[in-house]
Amino acid sequence: MSAETATSQSASAASSYDRDAIIASITRYYELLSKTVSIKPAEIGYARKGGRFDKSIPLSKLRRLGFNDRMIDFIRHVPFCHSNDRPVFPDTTTLNYYPHLFYYPEEDYKLEDADMTGMWPIEDSRIPEGIIPLSVPLEGSSLGTWWMLDTNNGELTARGPYLTRPFEEVPEDEEWRSSRPVPAVAYFDGLCQDLISLQMIPLPHPSDHWMIWEARDDEIYASDTFMSWAKVSLHDSTIHFVSPHLPSLVVFSPNVYETGWINATPGS
Incomplete structure (x- = not known):
């Protein structure tokens, strides 16, 4: 890292x-x-x-x-x-x-x-x-x-x-x-x-607690910890979720560090 x-x-x-x-x-x-x-x-x-x-x-x-x-x-x-x-x-x-x-x-x-x-x-x-x-x-x-x-x-x-x-x-x-x-x-x-470069990402876990996920390379990466529903692209600095707890694909952008809160936008 x-x-x-x-x-x-x-x-x-x-x-x-x-x-x-x-x-x-x-x-x-x-x-x-x-x-x-x-x-x-x-x-x-x-x-x-x-x-x-x-x-x-x-x-x-x-x-x-x-x-x-x-x-x-x-x-x-x-x-x-x-x-x-x-x-x-x-x-x-x-x-x-x-x-x-x-x-x-x-x-x-x-x-x-x-x-x-x-x-x-x-x-x-x-x-x-x-x-x-x-x-x-x-x-x-x-x-x-x-x-x-x-x-x-x-x-x-x-x-x-x-x-x-x-x-x-x-x-x-x-x-x-x-x-x-x-x-x-x-x-x-x-x-x-x-944190700023999304090499480490705090994420909600399906079992209702939070974890911090670490990227191991700069490719789009599916984390086994999140049962393959959290995918991270470090090329365009976005986080893509296909989550059983969310209605559709959601993209989280790094302006969280400017606003103090994750800005979620529904994907297509």
Whole structure:
């Protein structure tokens, strides 16, 4: 996808951690998603000016997991997404650092076993120093992606369900790095470009929930996920639906990103 292209072009540049720039890029992506009706604008949980108060984050439990001051500072400022049924990435939702969502007993948040409380994808492992999980797979999905932000250098590793780099490249002591780390700002800016260019498309699923569909090439493509009723043409930037839930062929055009709502026109 184009996010990988954008980030690979930036990977050779020296990476550095810039909290405000990373948060701005994440915010742009969430706000663009809200214009596609994938999530609602009200479901973006912005931090207050100056950052969240101690009582607004699970501070003591994060400390038990090894979060340092820089990591906690980022948590105080990054936006979250409150949607329960609309993903922010295919099969993926944000990891929201609110106290009521950290409902396990204090003693369960163990430094050497972060997986026990759903904070890390590998069993019997600790969260590496400076690494913040920003997303988790949707409940019940094995295909979601963990966004791992490295606050030491500003890079992001997108750990998906498959290995996307040569096996010999994976650091022996960092098996969670199943993809190559890239600058976080470039990664989220690339996701924005994927939405605009229709390489990623939020779509209603026949089972009454939403998904985000990814294009794998630039041809007219029938997605098995949508039982062959959703077809996407990336040549003319339109989305054609033959849907059991719609009376006729409908064409969705990319002016959704200008108007904030999909403009549907009956086809012939």
